[in-house]
Amino acid sequence: MRLRYKIEITQPMQPIVSTDVVCPHCGETFNLEVDTSQSEQDLIEDCSICCRPINLTIRCRPGEIVALAFSQ
Numbered sequence: 001m002r003l004r005y006k007i008e009i010t011q012p013m014q015p016i017v018s019t020d021v022v023c024p025h026c027g028e029t030f031n032l033e034v035d036t037s038q039s040e041q042d043l044i045e046d047c048s049i050c051c052r053p054i055n056l057t058i059r060c061r062p063g064e065i066v067a068l069a070f071s072q
């Protein structure tokens with residue numbers, strides 16, 4: 001008797017989501033890539049226009065950003 005296994009190829013979850021962030025220093029919008037595999041994260045990202053650091057608090061679900069806030 002032969003057993004057949006159905007092999008399901010599942011796409012790996014894409015954890016990197018890109019979002020637009022408005023810099024609180026210069027008001028310009030730049031693109032930020034967020035790793036959504038971490039549900040809550042604080043990070044310091046340098047603005048790509050004025051290069052000043054931005055403190056961000058980001059809450060995520062796998063594959064999507066739930067909330068993004070500036071922290072001082």
Ligand SMILES: [Zn+2]
Pocket residue numbers: 023024025026027028047048049050051052
């Ligand atoms: Zn800026």
